[in-house]
Amino acid sequence: GEDVEQSLFLSVREGDSSVINCTYTDSSSTYLYWYKQEPGAGLQLLTYIFSNMDMKQDQRLTVLLNKKDKHLSLRIADTQTGDSAIYFCAENNDYKLSFGAGTTVTVRA
Amino acid sequence: DAGVIQSPRHEVTEMGQEVTLRCKPISGHDYLFWYRQTMMRGLELLIYFNNNVPIDDSGMPEDRFSAKMPNASFSTLKIQPSEPRDSAVYFCASRLSGRAIDTQYFGPGTRLTVL
Numbered sequence: 582g583e584d585v586e587q588s589l590f591l592s593v594r595e596g597d598s599s600v601i602n603c604t605y606t607d608s609s610s611t612y613l614y615w616y617k618q619e620p621g622a623g624l625q626l627l628t629y630i631f632s633n634m635d636m637k638q639d640q641r642l643t644v645l646l647n648k649k650d651k652h653l654s655l656r657i658a659d660t661q662t663g664d665s666a667i668y669f670c671a672e673n674n675d676y677k678l679s680f681g682a683g684t685t686v687t688v689r690a
Numbered sequence: 691d692a693g694v695i696q697s698p699r700h701e702v703t704e705m706g707q708e709v710t711l712r713c714k715p716i717s718g719h720d721y722l723f724w725y726r727q728t729m730m731r732g733l734e735l736l737i738y739f740n741n742n743v744p745i746d747d748s749g750m751p752e753d754r755f756s757a758k759m760p761n762a763s764f765s766t767l768k769i770q771p772s773e774p775r776d777s778a779v780y781f782c783a784s785r786l787s788g789r790a791i792d793t794q795y796f797g798p799g800t801r802l803t804v805l
Contacts (some may be wrong), residue, residue: 612792614793616796621798622799623694623781623797623798623799624733624783625796626793626794626795669733676738676792677723677735677738678735680732680733682733
């Protein structure tokens with residue numbers, strides 16, 4: 582999605598924290614999402630944040646939203662090998678989702 | 691509940707052949723989306739339907755691509771004739787409007803290879 586940008590690759594050591602960043606353009610988006618795609622599978626909704634929030638925590642996941650800078654981040658604490666996947670940032674726009682290119686996270690032992 | 695179902699999971703065909711991809715959305719969902727995923731272009735929205743009616747097909751790459759939704763539980767994406775550059779993973783997703791959390795549920799995808 583040309584309106585949503587994210588870095589393409591992240592390598593992290595098992596047990597460390599991962600931080601994936603994303604910038605978006607549509608300030609009218611009601612929700613912003615993080616999807617996870619494991620090899621050979623479809624996208625699964627990982628977490629989301631409502632646009633009037635600036636932080637959301639869900640177990641090992643922390644989402645931070647900076648509306649002024651249109652910046653979204655996903656932090657995964659205590660990264661595990663099962664967290665290796667592609668992570669997509671997405672914004673909603675009139676019933677459609679615009680996705681970033683995806684960040685491939687590789688967890689090394 | 692069964693999720694979004696797509697068939698086939700893998701399709702290998704020769705250039706010039708007709709390809710039909712199938713999708714069964716989650717029961718009761720009123721929106722259906724077709725996406726294409728490639729390394730070069732990432733995830734692209736091709737077309738979406740609301741209550742079986744095509745709403746936005748601006749992402750369909752060219753006239754070789756067509757999509758139908760004859761009823762609420764079935765949709766097809768057809769490519770005729772297929773070309774090697776159509777090789778990609780095609781995802782179907784469905785959505786239920788009016789929910790507190792607006793999200794889409796994706797199928798496992800069809801990996802298409804055109805030789």
